[in-house]
Amino acid sequence: MGSEDVLKSASTLASYNVLLQVMFRLLTFFLNAFTLRFVSKELIGVVNVRLMLLYTTLVFLSREAFRRACLSGDGAGRNWRQVINLLWFTLPLGCFWGVLLVCVWWWLLQAPDPQTVPHYVPAVGLFCFAALTELLAEPLWVLAQAHMLIRLKVIAESLAMIAKCLVTVVMVVSAPKWGLYIFSAAQCVYAGFLLLCYFVYFLRFLGSADAKKKAFPLHHVSQLLPTRIKGQPIINWKLATLTWSFFKQSFLKQILTEGERYVMTFLNVLNFGDQGVYDIVNNLGSMVARFLFLPIEESFYVFFAKVLERGRDVQHQKEEEVSIAADVLECLLKLVLLIGLIITAFGYSYSHLALSLYGGELLSSGTGPALLRCYSFYVLFLAINGVTECFVFAAMSKEEVDRYNLVMLGLSASFLMLSYWLTWLFGGIGFILANCCNMVLRITHSLIYIQHYFKHSDHAPLSGLRPHPAVLIALMISSVLTAFSESMFCCDSGWLLRLAHITTGAVCLLGVVIIVFLTETRLVQFIRTQLIPKYSKKDT
Template identity: 75%
Template sequence: MSSQDVLQNASTLASYNVVLQVMFRVLTFFLNAFTLRFVSKELIGVVNVRLTLLYSTLVFLSREAFRKACLSGGSGKSHNWRQVINLLWLTFPLGLIWASLLVCVWLWLLEVPDPKAIPYYGPAVCLFASAAVQELLAEPLWVLAQAHMFVRLKVVAESLAMVAKCSVTVVLVVCARQWGLYIFSLAQLIYTGFLVLCYVVYFLRFLGSEKATQMCFPLLRVGDLLPSRADGEPLINWTLARLTWSFYKQSFLKQILTEGERYVMTFLNVLSFGDQGVYDIVNNLGSMVARFIFLPIEESFYIFFAKVLERGRSVKSQKQEDVAIAAEVLERLLKLVLVIGLIIAVFGYAYSHLALDIYGGSLLSSGAGPTLLRCYSCYVLLLAVNGVTECFVFAAMSQEEVDKYNVVMLGLSVSFLSLSYMLTWWAGGVGFILANCLNMGLRITHSLLYIHRYFRSSQWTPLRGLLPSPLLLLALGLSAVITALSQAVFCCDSGWLFRLVHVAVGAACLAFVLAAVVLTETRLVLFVRTQLLPSYRKKHT
């Protein structure tokens, strides 16, 4: 498969993932808005912080390192897939071990919520852990699908699972509110069950089909999806196993950096369950764009960079055509996420109060919610740049460099936890966001230095993508001033007519900014149209 084909497949995957994440965020958005009317913010705090942290920690520590290692250079011809499948099945027993340890911590070491206000905490912990272990059953199938660019499978599977989860949650919240945490636990089990079922059904139909034969799929029978050993070859690929171990050591630190504020809230009790619930709602609102645009781009283009670049080799020792494509794509991605991040930061300040008032009423807009969301809008800009830079760095690093970076991650983790604890006592929930900003700035600096060194001896300078045009900066600056004045005059205690005027002012400013992008960032616009919009690409290929 040529570099251009890999780019098109990665772009298609990113596009479908963006659509998928938009749908997820919209469903979750309305689901949270709905449940806010029926359950307490304390219950939401326990579900969205305490139990979701258990689930994400278990899943991340069990599979993330395997995914990164097995997708490196992951074409069907470059791997012995029997050995890769064997390696991937280790995620399930590893998940059982982590489930046993984490359930004990969540039940016996952490503060147990008041059973009168938040009933069935113990069973909910066990059910969330079971849901995470259940999801690991699909891990070999997920990696196979990602490595061979089965882009629609992920979209269909996760869409059906999310629709099922939301439907169950709504029905039980309305009809059986007294079930408490059982509602969300059962919904999570149904979500992971649908995921596994979709992947199993797809591969049962796909293996041995004419399509599989035409694309020379490396597995022939359903039995090949199970652990097995061929005569004369090792049980697993030990090179991949060592790379997995390098990523595994890093995964502990990355999980702390990713979910650090939840760990501080959970283990140090710096916020009450109710405050945790408000913070999590604001965090979800603020991270919507990061999750449904930036995260799919990061996941999809990590696969692109890992396939196009040879891990651990210098620019001069690789195919120059491949390096040129990688550099150009990196520059365009940096410019794309920078523009989106700047727009969010500018308009987030003036429209945070209105967004929270519409979404949750005075429960969210009367307290620290607007300040939290404004700070988070600035943090999204750092999230955007870090996602793209790290996706390139992790795809290009050698195993030795990954091991060295683990030391850097250890220092970042310690500093982040310390900053989170101190800043939260000083500034409440805003302290978490400030600590995240400082930490993200350090990670971006490390990645930028690596990229600069990587391309230093070549003709390519992809970091130019971080330099927006002067006209765009002017448009953003004017929009920031105008929308801030509109916020002070029209929003948000003067009735719906004044709110509509405030929205209209923002729409006009946004149109001005987008016009500046179209006029000055023509290469970026062309990249988005030809690579990230599937319908346009199909018409012109």
């Protein structure tokens, strides 16, 4: 598959992933707003912080390293039977982490009040079981991603999420006294649907005419199971070594990604009610980031990993591959930077209104609006870091990955200490401030790497971080106008004044978009040709 084909597939994958994330977050958005009317904020805090931390930690530590290693390089010349064997190690690794984490969650962490949050102990076991169920689909997920089976992920995760939401809504309305059993059952349903969709798809796909047309390397369902290969090692040891390097890094990355939840869980800096409010605000603030930045990062990591040869400097890469990688990186940086700047400019003036509409007095009073305003600034760092690290992790050699693990170790330790200190001083806002500091350091490292990587070429992808002056002026004017509008019309006034505030923001946003369209012509062309799904064409 040529670099243009890889770019086309990665772009289509990114577009579908964006749509998938939009659907996920909208469903979660409305689900949280709905459940807030039926359950306590303490129950929300235990589910969204403590139990989901158990789930994400177990899943991330068990599979992230395997995903990054097995999606690196060109899969065409790879022995996929060896890759499948390696991927099945995620399950015993998950069992190990599951036993360890469940013991910690049961015996070392403070249990919530059973009167307020019932059924905590069985809920921990059920969340662990759901995570192990999802790991069973991991070999199928990697096969689908590596061979650009784009619709599979969208359909599987969509059905699983819809099923989870339906179970939650029905049980919250009909049996709210079941407490954590409601959310445990919903999580198990999600993992079960995910596994079922992948299994049914490959059961029909393997050996079909479509599989032969795509030159799919496996032909029978039995080849999806771990098997011995005559005359060859059971796994690719080079790939296993790379997996180990990523595994050491993934442990540190998980601490950085979920650092505030670890601090809340293990250091008890916030009670369960405050944890629930913080998590809801955090999810609301990160919606756009997860809608757009995460799918772009996941999809274009695959693109960069396939186009660039890992560990080789730019002088030893094909000129065509380097050129297209640099152009894509520049456009992606410009895209996420503009989105981040828009969120930062408008977030300050619309945080209070958003929380008031979403959760009423429960969220709009107290520290909620201040948390969301800080988060709108943090989104800018999230945007840049996602794309820069996406490129860096795809281009790094194994030795560079190992060296970066030491950097991540220092970042993890400093982040945890900074989180505890700033939270002690500023409450929940301290978590966001600590995340901002951490992101600045990670972005700085990535920018230095990218600058060094392209220094012997004619490409300067970091120029994507320089927006047009007209765009900056438009954003500054918009932030001033919307701040004035908030002071005049929002947020304890009637609906007509709130509507006036919303209209002011909509007009300002439209003006910014028009200026971007007129000044950032190269970016507009990139979006038109690469990121807008071509639904009329069949997926590759």
